[in-house]
Each structure stands twice: as structure tokens, then as C-alpha cells.
Amino acid sequence: MGPRTPLLALFLLSWLRPLQGQQQHLVEYMERRLAALEERLAQCQDQSSRHAAELRDFKNKMLPLLEVAEKEREALRTEADTISGRVDRLEREVDYLETQNPALPCVEVDDKVTGGPGIKGKGRRNEKYDMLTDCGYTISQVRSMKILKRFGGPAGLWTKDPMGPTEKIYVLDGTQNDTAFIFPRLRDFTLAMAARKASRVRVPFPWVGTGQLVYGGFLYYARRPPGGPGGGGELENTLQLIKFHLANRTVVDSSVFPAEGLIPPYGLTADTYIDLAADEEGLWAVYATREDDRHLCLAKLDPQTLDTEQQWDTPCPRENAEAAFVICGTLYVVYNTRPASRARIQCSFDASGTLTPERAALPYFPRRYGAHASLRYNPRERQLYAWDDGYQIVYKLEMRKKEEEV
Template identity: 25%
Template sequence: MHLILLLVFFVSPAYAWLPLEDWGSGNVTSSVGGSGQCVCHVFLPDITFPANRVESVQISSNQLTVDVELHINKLISFKGQLVVLLEELSNLTIRLEVVESGPDKYIKLEFELLKIELRQFEALVTELKGSFNSSSPAFDSLYNEIHNMSIIVDQLESYDQSNLEVIRIEFAKLQKKLEKCRDDQDDFSNAQTGSCKHGGILRVGKPVVSQLNANLNTGYIYGGWGKDTKPLPGSENMYWYSASTNTQVRYITTYSDYYRLILRQSMKTYDLYTSKDWRGLGNNYIVRANVWYYQFSNPFSMAKYNLTSQTVAYRVVPMASSRFSYHYSANQNLDFATDEKGLWVTYATEESKGKLVLGRIDEEAFALSAVYETSVFKQSVTNAFMICGVLYVTRSVDIHKEEIFYTYDTNARKESYISIPFEKFQENYMYLDYNPTDQKLYMYNNGYYVSYNVKFKSA
């Protein structure tokens, strides 16, 4: 009998390369076949390397790489478009500001071009927001700005040329009326500007109401306005305005001339509270030679803020009390005034038992050079101002009328009681001062700019 040896292998491809001695005897069995042959069985576990899965991962990785590159290129493209958008949006903003600066500019605007550009901007911002698939405050703000511009353009387009011509004509008429009113008021004074060759105030003219304050808020009842009382060369027409909803003094805004004041087109706004706290209290301040004089908060003292250098200096007023204010408002303890003779401050002391004291300020030394005591109790007084070295003091008569009832002549050291009534625009006012450059009284009356012209007695 022939012995036939038959080896049957069940070998996984992963084991095909292993030598026989490394296969292990535990997986080898033998048996005798039906024909008497000897059959050996070798079993190896299937731990095949997952090549097909690796290939799938590689394909996915390559696809992701392509997708990332596409998104990067898309973001670069959007970045370029966004830069162009911001530049065009800036140009569009400038064009709209030109349009809004006056009615005569409306007809110069290409409305259709603007509307097309705005629609393009809206579409681009919407596309950007969708690409990032998230809400961004920057994109929302940009979109709202563009949408608001679209509304403005639609409103402006609703005006036709004839209507705009009517607006321009009426605007010109209003300007002429205002100029005539101011010219008529200028003729009211009968004394040469800067001269004291007169016998004092004879009467005060009607109140000239310019307009509501620059904040367009009737809540800004504490404040003042006027011209520089000793302007530097080139600033002869400059006006200033300062106001608040309380007695705190912080901001002052300047305007190149009266019409810029009316149009609320300011030159600069100064802030007393930046790196240092230079804020004050009250609202009886003046501007002289581009310096703002006001009541300092801490310490209680008189202060001057140089609008050119934006620096502050302050001096304590000897014996001045912070306990006595004017009748209409609290914290008006130091009241600055200026006239043809120079710079002054009124206040009260404990020693005077609340009676009004007048001090003359040496501007160079920024200190009092002379002091005058009056017999008027400060808390019964509504305000005071100086003309040619004479202190004029006011009081309330009723809701419509005010009265200059007292004077103190520093030249003769003589006081007197008089009666010069004048009208008020509204009942309470917080500011009243005289400007020697135009011989006008400037009043801040419940948030409104009010002025008066003065007629003097013959010398």
C-alpha cells in the first residue's frame, strides 16, 4: 500500500509570507482519508490587513483637502470683495453727507446709480453671511447701515426739482430775515463798541430767540452760550456752547460763526474729563481770549481751561463759600463776568452772611486784585453781569418779566437801586452775561439761545 500524504492548507493571505515554524502547532490537525491517505489540516485566523478601508480613507482625505482649498480660495475672494465694498461704502457715505448738507445738493445726486450700488452691497453682505453660516454683529451692523442708506436715498428721490427750488428760496428768505433782524438789533445800541462813554443801561431790548440748543434736548436746561469776549485774531466770529442735564460742567463746543452755531456745525468739542478729572459745577462761565473760565469742583475754586493748549489751572478764592447760590439754580457759587474793564467773579462769603461780593481778577496772575462788598443777599438774586466796571443784578418779577434792580459802580464804589424791566422767553434761566465785543446780553433760557441788545443813557 502506498502512503499518500495530502496537506490541505487554509491559509489567510496575511500569513502566506510567514515561515512554517512561525505558524504554531495549535492550529495543525491530521486525519486519514477515505482512500487511506493521510490528510493534514492547517488553520490560521483571518487577520487580513484592511487595505480597502485605507483606500477609502485616502480618498476621503483627498476630497477634504480639495474642499478646504476651495473654501480658502472662496474666503480670499470674499476678503477682496469686502475690501472693495468697504471702500465703496465709505465713498457712498461721503456722497450722502454732501447731499444732506443742504437742499441745493439733492439734484446733483445720481439716484439710480446709488440704488444699484446699494442693492449690490446688500447682496454681497447677504452672501457673506450665508457663506460663514453664522450671525456676526459686524455683518448685521453693516447690513443695517446699507439698508438705512437705501431708505434715505428713496426719501431724497421723492423730492422733485421744483420742490427743491422752493426749499432753496424759502431757506434764502429765512436767512435774509434773520440777517435783517440781527442788523436791526445791532442798531439798537447807541454807544461805540468798547467805549464806556455813556451813563449806563437805559433799557434792554426784546428777547431774540435763536433756537433750541445743539443737543436738541429741552432737558439740557443748565448751560450757557455766547461769543469770546476778547477774541484772538481770526476768532472774532467764534461762538461757544456748553450745557448739561444737571449742574455739572464737562463739555464745551465751539463754532466758527453764528450760522455754524445755528446749523449745529461745530469746530470742536472739549471734554474736561479725560485722563484727568477737570470737571466743574454751575453754569455761570465765560470764554475770554480762548480761555474758558468756570467753577472747579474739587477743590472748590475758580478754574481756567485753555482751549488752545487744553490745560487747566485753578485758584481758591479767599473766603468764598459754596453754600450760597443764585435763586434759579444750585451750585452757581462763582459767577464769572467780563466787560470793557476786564475779568470779574461774583460770590458770597460766610463773613458777608451770604451777601454778594464782587472780585476783580488779574488775568496774568489769575488771582483777585480787588474785592467789593455789596448789600444784596445772593440767594434772592437771579443773576448778575458787568458793564464798564458796573455790576448789574437781576431778580424775577413774574413768569414773563425780569428786572435789573441793583447796581454797584466799582469806579465810584457806589451802589444804587434801579428798575429796568425786560421780558423773558421762558420763566427760568440759568445764564446771563454781557459781551463787550457786540454789547449784547446772552441768556440761556430753558435750553434756548436767547440774546438782548442794550440801549445806553447819554453820557
């Protein structure tokens, strides 16, 4: 060993002592951290065990309650099924009793029609109607219904053009509005964002009620002229019919409806004063006046000129009526209650006198408790387009010959 060896040993010893001290501090630090982690882990285990015990206790408490709730639900379901069966049986019994003792339908036949001279500007009154077509069908029953969607407010109208070549859907929301929605086809109307698919047509004068009609490419509707019903003035009791060209978006004709003292024809639909309808024979109008405020009136209109060709005083009462439509020259009036219940065709009036009281069916609508704001018959499809509290519904009709027995 040389003279430098002691110096080297001293140097190494001086360097190792601080290093050993640092290692000792590091070991002590790691031991403290591990002890803290072990303590936290023990706390987590204790909390987890406590939560698991609480969850078991809660589960043990809830299981009996769930069993009781399930038993009550089954009991309620059984009770509901029993009540439904009783209601079905009661309805069948009522239908059977009505079949055995049918109510006299409000059908006016030939021997009750009183002839008279024509009234200028108002058309012939209470004369037998001469059919323009060979249509001789009447309703046998309202077979089924399909709820398509909910669009708009509680009152409105949706329909197709029975004379048009396209499948367009026309929607007129509200009882006092001036904008109609037109959808290219039924599928577009049923979409969730249907309004984006629709074109909008604005009419120059707002319509009144839900009596509008799309027929042959035109929108027919009633407007309230200044001083019309509810407005005071000379035209207090009159309404004006508008014929609006949907493609050109222009008014092509208008006429003051030749009836004074107009009142709502339907006791349950107070906003409609003239309800326009179309069938295989053409254009019709359902209305009522103060002269006979208990019954509905029917008028046959010329779709070209809006002239009134014939008028009839029907025996169908206004009370509890909610809507009406015409098929093959026969007016069918739908009645309901307030609050709304199950609607029923309770009165019919055949302007031609072909349908006799014994052959008139008085069917219920499918089981749905609502109120019809409007009903539109499509003669091509033999379907009714209904607006029920904002829901758009299609009813399929089963038909038979007027001469057949019920």
C-alpha cells in the same frame, strides 16, 4: 355633383354641431358674468348713495357745531386781546408809578465805601475801584431780544470770546460737565443739525454750575476740588479756578478762590457758586459766603494770574436773584420769581462809585416768562447772551452815560 359631395356635407355637419354647442356655452357664460357685474355695480351704487347721504347728514350736523366753535374762538381771541391790553396798560401804570416813586437801587457810592488795609492773598476790600478805561456807560433799557434756538438742557452757557478775533460760538451745556462745543460761527450754531458742525473740547476737570467764561482764548471756570462744596473734608467751603487754553487744550493756571464758606450767590440758581464775568475793565467774579448769606460779593480778578485784586461786599440781596453781569465796572443783578415770571434788573453796584442811585435804571427784560440760567455780556456787541430753560437768547442793550439823568 360627384359621388364625394354627400360625404363632404356629412363631414361639415359633424364639425359645425360641436362648434355651435361651444358658442352657446360661451354666450351663456358671458351672460352670467354680465349679470354678476351688473349686480355688483348696483350694490356699489347703493353703497355710494348711502355713504353720500351719511356724509350729508354728518355735514349738516357739523356745520352748526363749527359755527359755534368759530364764535367761541372769536370770543376767546377778543377776550385774550382785552386781557393783553389790560396787562400792557397795567405795566405802563406800574412803570409810571415806579418813575414817580422809584425804588432805591442797591448802589454803593463813595461815602458808603469803607476803606481798610489790604488782605494778603485776597486783595483790597471795599475800596473804591480805579477805572482802567474811560468806559462810563450804564444800561438805559433792555431793548429787544431774539430767540435763536433750543440746544441742550435747562441750564447751561453760550457765549462769544469778547477778546477773540473770530466769531466762534462756545456752548457749555449742563452744570457738571467736561465737554464744550465750539461752532465756527453763529450761522452754524443755528442749523438744525448744529452738533455736527461743532468741534468738542474736553476739559480735565468738570465745571461746577453755569459761571464759566471764555475770555482772550481761555476758558475760565470753577471746579470742585476733592472735598469742595458738598464733598466734605478740609476744602468743604472752597472752589478752585481753572484757566484752560482752548487752542492748546491745556491747563495753564489754577488758583483756590480766596473766600471761605462759599454759597450760591443767586437764590434761584442753586448750582452756581462762582459766576465769572467780563466787561471793558477785565475779569470779575460774583459770589457769596456764609459770613453774609443775604448779599452778593464782587471780586476783580487778574486774568493772567487769577489773583484777586479787589473785593466788595455789595448791598444786592441773594434772595430771588437768578443771574448777574458787569458793564463798565458796574454789577447788574437780575431778579425773578418762582415760578418764573418776567425778569428785571433790580439792583446795581458801581465799584467806582460813579453811578448814583438817582441815575440807575432798573429795566425789565422784554416780555418773556422764563428763568435765566446764565447771562454773558459782550462789550464789543453790547449784547447779552442768555440761556433760558434750554433756549439761547440774545438781548440788545441800550446804553447811556452814567452821569445822565434817567
